[in-house]
Amino acid sequence: MRRLLYLLPVAVFAVLALFFLRGLSLNPRDLPSVLIDRPVPEMALPPLPGRGPDTGLATADLKGRVSLVNIFGSWCIACVQEHPFLMRIKQSGAVPIHGIDWRDDPAEGAKWLKKNGDPYERVGADPAPGRAAIDFGVTGAPETFIVDKAGIIRYKHIGPVTREAWDKTLLPIIRELETK
Amino acid sequence: MRRLLLILACLTAFAGPAIAADPSEMLKDPALESRAQHLGKELRCLVCQSESIEDSNADLARDLRVIVRERIQSGESDDQVMQYVVDRYGDYVLLRPPFKASTLVLWVGPFALLLAGLAAAAAFYRRRTNAAPPPPPLSAEEKRRLEALLKDHPPS
Amino acid sequence: MIAEIGHFALVLALAVACVQAVVPLVGAERGERAWMDLAGPAAVAQLVLVGIAFAALTHAYVTSDFSLLNVAQNSHTDKPMLYKVSGVWGNHEGSLLLWITILALFGAAVTAFGGNLPPTLKARALAVQALITVGFLAFILFTSNPFERLDPPPMNGSGLNPLLQDPGLAFHPPFLYLGYVGFSMAFSFAIAALIEGKVDAAWARWVRPWTLAAWVFLTLGIALGSWWAYYELGWGGWWYWDPVENASFMPWLAGTALLHSAVVVEKRDALKSWTILLAIVTFGLSLLGTFLVRSGVITSVHAFASDPTRGVFILMLLVVAIGGSFMLYAVRAPALKTGGLFAPISREGALLLNNVLMATGAGTVLLGTLYPLFADALSLGKVSVGPPFFNSVFVPLMVPMVLAMGMGPLVSWKRGDLAGALARVKLAMAAALAAAIATWVMQGGSAGPWWAAGGIGLAVWLLLGTLTEIAERVRLFRAPLGDSMRRAANLPRAAWGMTLAHGGLAVLIAGMTASSAWKAESVQTMTIGETVTVAGYAFTLKAVRDVDGPNYLATEGTFEVAKDGKVFALVTPEKRTYRQPPRPTTEAAIVGTFLGDVYAVIGDAVPEGGWVTRLYFNPLVPWMWVGCLIMVAGGLVSLSDRRHRIGAPTRARAAAAQAAKA
Numbered sequence: 001m002r003r004l005l006y007l008l009p010v011a012v013f014a015v016l017a018l019f020f021l022r023g024l025s026l027n028p029r030d031l032p033s034v035l036i037d038r039p040v041p042e043m044a045l046p047p048l049p050g051r052g053p054d055t056g057l058a059t060a061d062l063k064g065r066v067s068l069v070n071i072f073g074s075w076c077i078a079c080v081q082e083h084p085f086l087m088r089i090k091q092s093g094a095v096p097i098h099g100i101d102w103r104d105d106p107a108e109g110a111k112w113l114k115k116n117g118d119p120y121e122r123v124g125a126d127p128a129p130g131r132a133a134i135d136f137g138v139t140g141a142p143e144t145f146i147v148d149k150a151g152i153i154r155y156k157h158i159g160p161v162t163r164e165a166w167d168k169t170l171l172p173i174i175r176e177l178e179t180k
Numbered sequence: 181m182r183r184l185l186l187i188l189a190c191l192t193a194f195a196g197p198a199i200a201a202d203p204s205e206m207l208k209d210p211a212l213e214s215r216a217q218h219l220g221k222e223l224r225c226l227v228c229q230s231e232s233i234e235d236s237n238a239d240l241a242r243d244l245r246v247i248v249r250e251r252i253q254s255g256e257s258d259d260q261v262m263q264y265v266v267d268r269y270g271d272y273v274l275l276r277p278p279f280k281a282s283t284l285v286l287w288v289g290p291f292a293l294l295l296a297g298l299a300a301a302a303a304f305y306r307r308r309t310n311a312a313p314p315p316p317p318l319s320a321e322e323k324r325r326l327e328a329l330l331k332d333h334p335p336s
Numbered sequence: 337m338i339a340e341i342g343h344f345a346l347v348l349a350l351a352v353a354c355v356q357a358v359v360p361l362v363g364a365e366r367g368e369r370a371w372m373d374l375a376g377p378a379a380v381a382q383l384v385l386v387g388i389a390f391a392a393l394t395h396a397y398v399t400s401d402f403s404l405l406n407v408a409q410n411s412h413t414d415k416p417m418l419y420k421v422s423g424v425w426g427n428h429e430g431s432l433l434l435w436i437t438i439l440a441l442f443g444a445a446v447t448a449f450g451g452n453l454p455p456t457l458k459a460r461a462l463a464v465q466a467l468i469t470v471g472f473l474a475f476i477l478f479t480s481n482p483f484e485r486l487d488p489p490p491m492n493g494s495g496l497n498p499l500l501q502d503p504g505l506a507f508h509p510p511f512l513y514l515g516y517v518g519f520s521m522a523f524s525f526a527i528a529a530l531i532e533g534k535v536d537a538a539w540a541r542w543v544r545p546w547t548l549a550a551w552v553f554l555t556l557g558i559a560l561g562s563w564w565a566y567y568e569l570g571w572g573g574w575w576y577w578d579p580v581e582n583a584s585f586m587p588w589l590a591g592t593a594l595l596h597s598a599v600v601v602e603k604r605d606a607l608k609s610w611t612i613l614l615a616i617v618t619f620g621l622s623l624l625g626t627f628l629v630r631s632g633v634i635t636s637v638h639a640f641a642s643d644p645t646r647g648v649f650i651l652m653l654l655v656v657a658i659g660g661s662f663m664l665y666a667v668r669a670p671a672l673k674t675g676g677l678f679a680p681i682s683r684e685g686a687l688l689l690n691n692v693l694m695a696t697g698a699g700t701v702l703l704g705t706l707y708p709l710f711a712d713a714l715s716l717g718k719v720s721v722g723p724p725f726f727n728s729v730f731v732p733l734m735v736p737m738v739l740a741m742g743m744g745p746l747v748s749w750k751r752g753d754l755a756g757a758l759a760r761v762k763l764a765m766a767a768a769l770a771a772a773i774a775t776w777v778m779q780g781g782s783a784g785p786w787w788a789a790g791g792i793g794l795a796v797w798l799l800l801g802t803l804t805e806i807a808e809r810v811r812l813f814r815a816p817l818g819d820s821m822r823r824a825a826n827l828p829r830a831a832w833g834m835t836l837a838h839g840g841l842a843v844l845i846a847g848m849t850a851s852s853a854w855k856a857e858s859v860q861t862m863t864i865g866e867t868v869t870v871a872g873y874a875f876t877l878k879a880v881r882d883v884d885g886p887n888y889l890a891t892e893g894t895f896e897v898a899k900d901g902k903v904f905a906l907v908t909p910e911k912r913t914y915r916q917p918p919r920p921t922t923e924a925a926i927v928g929t930f931l932g933d934v935y936a937v938i939g940d941a942v943p944e945g946g947w948v949t950r951l952y953f954n955p956l957v958p959w960m961w962v963g964c965l966i967m968v969a970g971g972l973v974s975l976s977d978r979r980h981r982i983g984a985p986t987r988a989r990a991a992a993a994q995a996a997k998a
Contacts, residue, residue, distance in 0.1 A: 002670065003666075003670050006609070006665065006666045006669050006670050007666045009613060009616075009617075009662040009665060009666070010659065010662035010663050010665070010666050013620075013658060013659055013662050014659065016706075017651065017654070017655050017659065019706070019709055019710060019713050020627065020631075020633060020651050020654075020709075021651060022713040023631075023633035023634075023709045023712075023713060024631060024632075024633060024644055024647045024648060024651065025644075026633075026709075026712050026713065028632075028633070028634060028708065028709070028712065031226070031269075031270075031272060031718060032270075032717075032718065034267070034268070034269065034270040035268070103239060103243070128239075128242075128243060128246075129242070129243035129244075129246040129247055130240075130243050131247065134240075134243060134244070134247065134268060135268060136268075137268040137269050137270075138240070139226045139227065139240065139269075140227060140240070203859050203860045203861050203948060204861075206859065221723070221724070222722075222724055224720045224722060230578055230579070231576075232722065232723075235571060235573075270717070270718065271717060271718070271719060271720075272717075272718040272719065272720055273720070274720060275720050275721075275722025275723060275724050275725070276722065276724035276725050276728070277707075277719050277720065277721060277725060282711060282716040282717060282719070283707075283711075283719060285703075285707075285710075286703060286704065286707045286719075286721065286725070287729075289699075289700070289703045290696065290699065290700040290703065290729050290730075290733060293695075293696045293699045293700065293703075294692070294693075294696045294733065297692035297693075297695060297696050298692060300692075301680075301688055301689070301692055304678070304688075305678065305679070305680050305685075308677065308678045308679075
């Protein structure tokens with residue numbers, strides 16, 4: 001019994017070492033969203049200037065079809081990188097994309113879309129302090145949510161949507177949600 | 181790439197801690213402002229991940245500070261404000277983890293450690309006293325001799 | 337060319353370390369004196385070789401040799417010379433080289449000062465030390481070579497993080513590493529003792545000075561880091577419970593416990609296997625800190641850029657060094673003979689209580705620091721453990737510790753008299769209670785935090801308890817003054833060391849309590865000529881001008897600070913924007929007074945006119961730094977004790993016997 005006590009340090013250390021080994025392959029910065037399987041937050045965002053009168057984004061707009069909600073901003077560097085791919089999704093007609101222009105001057109957002117192309121069906125302006133984006137639990141731009149026909153959030157993608165992420169993860173989820 | 185950007189964002193946020201709480205953000209009522217600061221110290225900045233929103237210069241932290249103050253001003257209780265943030269970001273934002281099954285070890289652990297340490301010390305003493313019976317107390321004669329000795333040679 | 341010499345010297349050092357790790361160990365086993373004696377010269381050779389490598393890297397930094405990748409990434413020609421030199425260890429590779437240099441320094445110091453160590457113990461300790469060196473040299477050579485060339489070299493470097501361009505932080509890492517690496521000596525001696533199967537008072541006497549030296553350096557390193565955070569981050573805060581701070585605090589707690597348990601081994605020949613365990617744990621926590629900071633397992637604002645390969649390598653190092661040591665411990669420690677009588681109410685009992693509380697404290701910090709990782713690995717969700725957790729769990733654990741500390745030294749060895757000790761601290765107890773009540777009244781009752789009175793009461797209790805003990809020893813007021821003076825001069829230095837260290841902690845506690853409880857703060861926009869009053873100090877913004885620094889531009893504000901209508905100081909905080917890398921920093925202006933720091937920060941200009949300013953009065957903050965310095969002084973005084981001088985074994989025994997009698 002007393003001899004076992006002397007084994008305690010090495011046992012505790014072994015457990016710690018296993019955790020460390022596991023920790024090396026975990027990213028402490030990956031944050032899962034708490035909004036998965038919850039309805040889209042209440043919002044009624046005004047349109048960007050020059051995009052037409054009824055092009056803002058409200059909660060009711062996200063019901064009836066599977067859709068993407070993409071949080072972007074004209075100040076966001078990674079959004080520029082992501083943008084061409086969003087344009088391609090739009091061209092493919094796979095799924096409607098809506099945008100939330102986060103922490104941005106709506107006029108700047110509109111200018112940015114004019115310059116880089118406009119993949120969005122509806123875009124809501126959400127200037128600082130970005131209440132709607134915070135309701136979505138935003139941690140940075142870009143972020144993309146998949147919303148099902150009933151207006152429930154089903155998936156969150158952090159960072160630019162790449163071809164790989166689209167083919168492997170996002171598109172299969174969208175296809176599956178569309179059959180339901 | 182995004183990870184890199186996050187790290188960069190954090191570094192700059194960390195590097196420029198100049199003035200996070202801008203005077204324009206602050207509430208006029210000092211009692212409400214002090215409540216807001218207290219709550220802000222308990223909420224983690226999501227972009228930097230190791231600072232509270234009160235200490236961070238990141239934009240998102242600033243937005244959360246503003247929203248916390250708005251909600252306080254609208255008459256919400258501290259719990260309601262915290263719940264508002266937790267509903268959006270999960271327990272992760274709480275710098276004081278809530279007491280629940282998944283944090284039981286964290287909260288109880290230190291006190292369990294202390295008890296284990298004290299128990300180990302008690303066991304150690306029991307073994308020691310069993311192993312070596314205490315010498316009998318000094319007899320009256322011995323005491324007198326000791327006192328006499330001490331008088332001649334006070335201990336230094 | 338010089339860089340290649342440095343690189344080559346490291347490779348040679350690895351070869352020497354391999355020899356030093358094996359030959360003396362085998363020699364000690366077989367009793368071959370010549371093999372054992374190889375350890376000394378090998379340790380000196382290592383210092384020379386590693387020293388050459390360190391000098392080579394420093395040379396590259398001083399001459400801004402951007403053909404080295406490491407220099408190009410972390411330096412710049414415009415940087416002041418001090419920061420070119422401190423830039424050597426302001427990055428992962430260079431700091432690792434500093435770590436190894438210090439390791440070699442300690443190894444050579446054992447050779448130089450360990451003349452009277454038993455030859456087998458010395459050979460084994462140096463061999464274990466060399467094993468650690470092998471691990472770190474392999475780490476630096478295979479994953480983090482600081483001498484990697486860059487072709488073609490860039491025109492200039494990308495500069496050092498401006499936050500690191502600061503005298504406080506320039507010297508923070510060397511002291512921290514002197515502490516961490518210093519604990520490797522206690523570790524090596526512990527492993528050597530386990531191999532020999534013998535731990536006795538002599539062993540404890542050899543280990544104590546090394547542990548004490550490491551403790552002094554680590555205390556100084558942590559204090560420097562805290563001081564830096566206080567004036568550089570511009571918040572007036574001095575401890576954030578950040579994982580990196582915790583990484584340095586855990587070895588400090590364990591090392592402090594080790595210092596105290598080693599005394600019990602020396603004086604009472606007890607707690608041997610526990611002391612050996614503490615020596616392993618203390619160094620293990622130092623290594624763990626290195627792992628946490630460099631592997632990216634835990635998020636921290638201060639961590640080095642993480643790299644999974646490096647993480648795997650340090651984890652392997654940790655498993656071999658610490659896992660292996662614990663295995664050896666499990667096999668050999670049960671055979672260690674334990675001493676005789678050990679009563680709860682005695683000096684050794686008090687020291688054991690200290691150890692239980694210190695170990696619990698270190699365990700708590702470890703649990704809090706690693707819990708996010710545990711929860712994540714077990715899919716319990718993402719958890720944050722921040723300052724509110726540590727403040728509400730760690731601090732209460734330390735309260736009984738300080739309570740016991742005020743009285744522990746008054747209890748005598750072997751068989752203490754609790755009632756007698758209590759009678760002697762009556763005065764301290766009454767004064768502490770009075771101080772707590774006075775604090776409560778002065779802060780206006782519940783207008784201030786409830787714990788402030790407790791904190792000040794504890795500080796007074798500890799200070800007076802400590803003073804009572806030393807006063808008793810010199811029979812102050814009970815013997816003629818001259819007699820007391822003579823006694824004071826004859827007291828062993830270690831006794832004075834303890835008095836200073838404990839008294840320093842009392843001053844530190846007072847500072848920590850007051851600055852956390854009664855910080856006065858005011859944030860506002862100010863225009864030239866405007867006055868804002870904080871805690872009785874009237875700050876008037878006199879002027880704002882642009883300053884052109886060596887590698888930055890700054891906005892400098894001039895505040896006139898007046899107290900009771902009299903001008904008290906002119907302070908000039910700055911907001912700097914460094915050119916390379918382009919990043920802002922704040923330089924708070926601080927004027928220390930006996931009762932606290934007057935602290936001013938200037939921020940951005942506001943479009944409507946004026947500047948954002950933050951003005952503080954941080955009560956008793958200077959007491960914290962003074963308290964730390966007193967603790968360090970206590971360590972140094974104790975280190976100068978004749979008994980701790982390894983060169984005087986006979987005298988040491990006599991002095992020890994005398995002290996035990998006292």
